Amino acid sequence: MRTLEKEQVIQPLTVKVSRRSLLKALGYREKMELTPNVDEIIREVLEEGGDFLHPRGIFSLFPVEKVNDSEIILPGGVKLQTPRIARTLFQAELLAVFLITIGPELEREADRLSEAGHLAQALILDTYGSESAEAAVGDLNLRIDRLAQEEKRRTSFRFSPGYCDWDIQDQKKIFSLIPGEKIGVNLSSSLMMIPKKSVSSIIGIGPRGSQKNARHYPPPCPDCPQRFQCLNRRQ
Numbered sequence: 001m002r003t004l005e006k007e008q009v010i011q012p013l014t015v016k017v018s019r020r021s022l023l024k025a026l027g028y029r030e031k032m033e034l035t036p037n038v039d040e041i042i043r044e045v046l047e048e049g050g051d052f053l054h055p056r057g058i059f060s061l062f063p064v065e066k067v068n069d070s071e072i073i074l075p076g077g078v079k080l081q082t083p084r085i086a087r088t089l090f091q092a093e094l095l096a097v098f099l100i101t102i103g104p105e106l107e108r109e110a111d112r113l114s115e116a117g118h119l120a121q122a123l124i125l126d127t128y129g130s131e132s133a134e135a136a137v138g139d140l141n142l143r144i145d146r147l148a149q150e151e152k153r154r155t156s157f158r159f160s161p162g163y164c165d166w167d168i169q170d171q172k173k174i175f176s177l178i179p180g181e182k183i184g185v186n187l188s189s190s191l192m193m194i195p196k197k198s199v200s201s202i203i204g205i206g207p208r209g210s211q212k213n214a215r216h217y218p219p220p221c222p223d224c225p226q227r228f229q230c231l232n233r234r235q
């Protein structure tokens with residue numbers, strides 16, 4: 001599978017947030033009764049929240065020079081230091097590095113609602129924004145999976161700096177590889193992405209090996225000491 005000559009911008013990404021996923025993200029369990037007021041706000045946010053979304057993404061494919069027990073080494077000596085993820089990506093030939101954002105508009109509207117004292121609306125809209133960013137990163141993930149499958153390659157699950165044992169400091173390396181400003185995303189000195197509803201990730205791409213029908217490499221979760229508390233666990 002070839003690398004890309006240039007990073008690709010995808011705009012718009014497909015984002016769909018269901019009532020069920022929004023309720024779950026807000027902490028409601030199935031069959032819990034909502035007050036009429038909350039029910040009304042949720043209905044409004046699901047109907048109109050999309051007006052504040054401008055989901056876009058950017059990705060590039062880099063050849064993996066080497067993977068050892070603790071790091072993934074890319075051209076130019078860029079080393080992503082994460083033993084747990086490196087062990088999962090030991091067969092990777094390429095690394096897809098990507099960023100997505102839903103843009104700043106939803107965040108501004110949630111801040112405006114909060115300042116005006118509409119705290120429930122602000123919270124529900126903000127949660128809808130987080131679910132939208134999750135849906136946008138899922139869409140770009142799927143596009144990268146399809147690209148790899150067309151070339152008879154397999155992908156890993158996606159991983160982001162700050163998760164598993166990957167130090168958030170490596171966010172700087174992600175931004176050195178991908179021009180976030182092309183989709184309006186910048187990294188602050190405290191390593192926060194601006195706009196906040198943005199996600200950076202990597203996916204390993206490599207041969208299918210003996211499991212020809214498997215679409216994904218197994219995740220590192222079964223051996224992970226944090227697996228019992230981790231909300232991102234894959235298996």
Ligand code: SF4
Binds near residue numbers: 163165224225230234
């Ligand atoms: S259980 Fe959680 S921390 Fe551990 S490898 Fe899986 S996603 Fe990462």
